Amino acid sequence: MMDDALWQTYCDPYFRFESQLHSENFAIITAWNPASVWLSNIDNTRNNQHLEKDISHTCYSHVLVGDKTFTWAEASFATAMSLEEALELGKKYQQNAIYYVQGEALFLISCLRHQRSILHGKWQERCR
Structure with a gap:
């Protein structure tokens, strides 16, 4: 279970899209830091490579998700898929x-x- 303080950190996101995604509905998802456990950039990059293979059949774009100043950010993907697929x-x-x-x-x-x-x-x- 996620505590309220951690939930609040997710409540103020900012995005930098590498390219425009042409979809009305899409997910923004990452494989960085599973279960909020800090991993190295090498491990996070490897995790995101696996995720990218899982979404390669969709229309997707790289997106950086971070705080307002991007002093904290995670490499992510915006991908055209249903909410159910994204949650899976x-x-x-x-x-x-x-x-x-x-x-x-x-x-x-x-x-x-x-x-x-x-x-x-x-x-x-x-x-941004």
Whole structure:
């Protein structure tokens, strides 16, 4: 179970997309730091390579997810898929949560058993 302090760290995301994703609905997901356990860049890169293979059949883009100043950031992917598929991948890569975009709306959605979600407003407003 994720504590409230950790959940709050996920509640203020900012994004840097490598390229535009042409999809109304998409997930933003990473394989970095499973279960919020800090891993080396080598291990995180390897995990993300496995995730990239899992999404290679979809339309996707590399995206950096971080805090407002990007002093903290994780390499991630924006990928056109259903929420159910995204949550399955989040669980497979032991992520606490994923971001999901529906139209203009950005949601933070827990991958854990006691699933909770929060609406963050328009996702474009969090792009840098």
